Amino acid sequence: MDQAEKLSVTVTPQMAQMIRDKVESGQYASASEVIRAGLRALQSEEEERADRLAWLKAQIRASLENPGPGHSNEEVFAELRARLQAKAAGGFNEAPQSSMEQPGEEQSR
Template sequence: MATAEKISITMTPDMLRAVRESVEAGEYASTSEVLRDAVRLWQRQRLEDAERLDAIRARIRRSLDDPRPSLSTEEVRQHMETLFAKAQEDAARRA
């Protein structure tokens, strides 16, 4: 395990109570373990957010680079109406 560094943090009373209750319930061995788990979750969430953002940027780039002609306003309206009608039909079948 890498060398650990001790830090000091400030938490609201509600947050601290939740951490302590989790330790007392046996979910974690210590408050440090709770916070390490929280940081791991935060790191994973940041990575997932970055991956989603990269995917969105790639889709935008593909769209901008698409050589097909743009749709007219009328074509978009007709397409949206078709999608809406299909969604209504699907909802009616499920009801």
């Protein structure tokens, strides 16, 4: 590990209890480990967000460079019909995976 720097942080009572619970369960050896894991998760989330943003910017750039339609009207309406049928069959509780989405990515709905 790199040179450690000691910091003092203030957390809510609920966060403090969560930290204690993680340590007491044996999942982590100390409160510091819990905080470090949380910071690593935050860093990973920010990197993933940056990757998604870069992908989106590339898609926009490609779209602007090629103004032709990316999907035909028939494809778009077929996708909408499929989504509506899937939602109706599932009681409108789950969003089906779109064939127009980037593989491995879920769109925000």
